[in-house]
Amino acid sequence: MDHLTFKLGRPVTRTTSQFIVYPAESPDAVRHAVRLGLASPEIADGLLSPGRIRLSLTATLVAQAAPGRPQVVALELPRPGVGLDLRQGSAAPAHVLSRFFGPPPWTERYRQAWAEIANLLRAGDVTDTSVVVLTAGEPDRAAAVAEGLILGSYAFDRYLGYRRKPSTERCVRLAGSVEAGEMRQLARRAITVAESVNFARDLVNTPAKDLGPQELEDAAAELARDLGLKCRSMTPAQLRKRGLEGIAAVGQGSPRSPRLIVLEYAPARPRYRIALVGKGVTFDSGGLSLKDGKGMEVMKKDMAGAAACLGALRAAAMMELPVQLTVFIPAAENMPDGTAQRPGDIIRCGSKTIEVTNTDAEGRLILADALVLAQEQGHDAIVDVATLTGEAGRTFGNVLSPVLGNDWTWVERLLSAGLTAHERFWPLPLLAEYREPMLGEIADLKNASQMGGYTAGSILAGAFLAEFSPKTPWVHLDIANTSWSAADLGYLRKGATGVGVRVLVQLLRDLAAESVGSEARRRPRPRAATHA
Numbered sequence: 238m239d240h241l242t243f244k245l246g247r248p249v250t251r252t253t254s255q256f257i258v259y260p261a262e263s264p265d266a267v268r269h270a271v272r273l274g275l276a277s278p279e280i281a282d283g284l285l286s287p288g289r290i291r292l293s294l295t296a297t298l299v300a301q302a303a304p305g306r307p308q309v310v311a312l313e314l315p316r317p318g319v320g321l322d323l324r325q326g327s328a329a330p331a332h333v334l335s336r337f338f339g340p341p342p343w344t345e346r347y348r349q350a351w352a353e354i355a356n357l358l359r360a361g362d363v364t365d366t367s368v369v370v371l372t373a374g375e376p377d378r379a380a381a382v383a384e385g386l387i388l389g390s391y392a393f394d395r396y397l398g399y400r401r402k403p404s405t406e407r408c409v410r411l412a413g414s415v416e417a418g419e420m421r422q423l424a425r426r427a428i429t430v431a432e433s434v435n436f437a438r439d440l441v442n443t444p445a446k447d448l449g450p451q452e453l454e455d456a457a458a459e460l461a462r463d464l465g466l467k468c469r470s471m472t473p474a475q476l477r478k479r480g481l482e483g484i485a486a487v488g489q490g491s492p493r494s495p496r497l498i499v500l501e502y503a504p505a506r507p508r509y510r511i512a513l514v515g516k517g518v519t520f521d522s523g524g525l526s527l528k529d530g531k532g533m534e535v536m537k538k539d540m541a542g543a544a545a546c547l548g549a550l551r552a553a554a555m556m557e558l559p560v561q562l563t564v565f566i567p568a569a570e571n572m573p574d575g576t577a578q579r580p581g582d583i584i585r586c587g588s589k590t591i592e593v594t595n596t597d598a599e600g601r602l603i604l605a606d607a608l609v610l611a612q613e614q615g616h617d618a619i620v621d622v623a624t625l626t627g628e629a630g631r632t633f634g635n636v637l638s639p640v641l642g643n644d645w646t647w648v649e650r651l652l653s654a655g656l657t658a659h660e661r662f663w664p665l666p667l668l669a670e671y672r673e674p675m676l677g678e679i680a681d682l683k684n685a686s687q688m689g690g691y692t693a694g695s696i697l698a699g700a701f702l703a704e705f706s707p708k709t710p711w712v713h714l715d716i717a718n719t720s721w722s723a724a725d726l727g728y729l730r731k732g733a734t735g736v737g738v739r740v741l742v743q744l745l746r747d748l749a750a751e752s753v754g755s756e757a758r759r760r761p762r763p764r765a766a767t768h769a
Contacts, residue, residue, distance in 0.1 A: 345659040347381035352389025352728035380427035387431035388728035388735075393442040429555050430742050434735035437541070437548035441720065441733035445520035445537040449493040450568035453517055453540065457498050457547060457566060464554040467501040481609060482584040483602035486593070488569030490524060490577025495569035497607060500547075500562075502554045507561035509618070509748045512611035513741065515546030516600045516623035517568035524571045524596030525579055538733060539600070541720035542622035543568065545737025552742045558749045565611055567603035571596070583680045589704060592677045595685035600625050601701050602684055608705040618647050618710040620744070621702065622737045623717075628694030630718030637663045638719045638736070641699035644710035651712050651740065654747055658739035662714065671700040714740075 440448065440456060448456075454470055461468035473485035473495055488495025498517070518539040522528060528536070543566045550564050578584075582593045584602070587609040591602065600623050611619045629639050640655075640662040642648040648664055655662045674686040674697060682704060686697060699713050719736045722729045 344377060344381040347378055348385035348388065349727040351382045351385030355386045355389030377423065380423040383424045383427035384431045385728055387428060388434060391435050391438060391730050393439065393732060426556060430552050430739060433548040433552040434738045436551055437544035437735040437738050438733040440544040441538050441541045449519050449570055450495050451493065453519060453543065453568050454496060454498050457500055460547060460551060461500055466554060469499050471497040476606060480585055480587055481606040483586050483606040484567045484569055486578045486584045487571050487599040487603050490574035491570035491572040493570050498566035498568055500550060500564040502550060502562040504557060504559050504561060506559060508559050508751060510561045510616045512563045512565065512616040512619040513546040513549060514565045514604060514607045514611055514619060514621035515543035516540065516604055517543035517566045518600060519568060519570050521571045521599065522573060524577050524599060525573050526595045526597040527573055528597060535721055538721045539624050541624050541716060541733065542737065545622045545741065548735060548738035549741035553745050558745050560745045560748050563614065565607040567607045569603055571599045586705065589682055590680040591682045591684050592680035594683045598685040601698055604702055605705045608702060612706050612709045616709060619706055620712045622714045624720050625715045626694040626698050626717055628692055629715045632695060633663065633718060635718055637661050639663060639665045639695045639715045640712060641665050641667055642712035643703055643706065647710045647712050650744060650747065654743035655740045658743040660736055660740040665696050665699065667700055667703055671696050675701055
């Protein structure tokens with residue numbers, strides 16, 4: 238019997254539950270799992286109606302498969318329109334989840350369905366005698382099941398008092414027609430990714446009172462210690478000496494000192510050298526260009542890009558992917574104060590000067606500093622992740638996130654990884670016309686501008702960032718509209734979604750799978766997407 242442990246029903250720092258993987262034909266699988274669907278189901282009552290079959294799940298069958306009274310039985314139906322006849326009895330399960338998942342791609346349907354079971358576990362409606370059954374033959378379904386269970390069982394409850402439920406262990410048994418070793422490997426990988434998403438969720442959900450720039454650095458340093466990685470930081474004075482004033486300017490109105498946090502994962506013989514840049518504004522009041530109260534309510538989430546990069550780094554290091562990563566986290570708190578930067582101030586970022594026309598367009602200022610440093614280090618590509626513009630939500634709602642870049646090869650890689658991971662992005666153009674509005678009269682650039690009376694906010698913000706990575710392939714992910722959920726949606730709990738982690742991990746896995754020395758390995762020149 239093979240055992241895996243993972244966290245179910247609590248943040249990843251607490252409470253393990255058992256995840257048991259059985260070979261499909263083992264005695265354990267026969268004892269503990271009801272295998273229906275394509276595996277010769279009992280057909281009762283013949284044809285219920287044209288094209289419909291009724292499957293019979295009898296108390297005797299359940300009792301033989303799972304001694305005692307199982308709490309959950311999950312069934313994959315062989316085709317659409319299949320009905321389920323549950324015969325009541327002492328061994329009848331308390332909850333039955335039945336789904337037809339259809340042809341590929343079905344992995345997201347699996348995540349969502351198994352998140353329903355996780356909700357039962359999280360709510361305490363199911364005991365540790367739960368029986369959960371996987372009847373499919375495709376190995377990737379084991380990974381989707383594990384992701385759905387872990388993501389769906391997430392709860393950020395560390396601040397609850399008397400309403401907090403006690404921690405309990407839940408046992409989830411997974412059986413299927415996949416070879417046990419392969420299923421175990423896939424499930425282990427999925428557990429790593431899902432727990433890394435929950436790690437990012439925890440960071441974003443933490444109130445800004447308890448997570449400022451220093452605490453974000455502490456979390457990064459602790460992660461580095463746990464994984465044996467390098468972690469360092471640069472102070473505002475050190476950044477100014479390098480001609481980088483964006484981070485210092487954004488954070489100067491807060492008593493909590495800003496900084497640039499840098500982490501490095503350096504495997505032997507890496508196939509790629511990638512820089513991840515994550516926006517780390519731990520609270521965004523807008524500065525002197527103050528937000529209204531409603532707009533400020535969830536601004537602890539303005540460091541979701543930083544959390545996504547840290548989560549992706551965690552997963553990549555634990556999976557030992559052969560891709561070298563340098564993660565840059567520009568961290569600052571944007572507050573109004575007598576020392577805060579003012580609209581009209583001019584700052585320097587590398588070789589360019591910037592007129593600050595709106596202090597609430599602060600994210601692009603701190604990202605610019607990090608992009609300059611990332612480009613200097615000669616990476617094969619740079620990916621930045623940021624809650625950058627409200628325009629992203631006005632364009633795509635909470636379904637898609639915009640992606641922009643200066644090299645279409647790398648934009649396509651991100652889009653492909655997003656489809657696989659089901660974190661969906663849509664490309665926006667970067668043309669020469671979008672550069673003109675940001676050109677300043679008294680400085681090289683303006684940090685906020687409009688275009689002929691229209692905002693074009695997501696594109697203009699991306700065009701601004703493109704100025705600071707002209708020589709290295711660069712991709713920008715704007716997750717302002719998808720980093721936070723206003724309600725429980727499937728495996729997304731209300732609050733932080735952890736978006737960005739899965740797509741970044743999938744991108745890194747795709748790069749790791751490429752052959753060393755292949756055509757794809759050679760760095761493409763920036764083309765086709767910037768100022769053409």
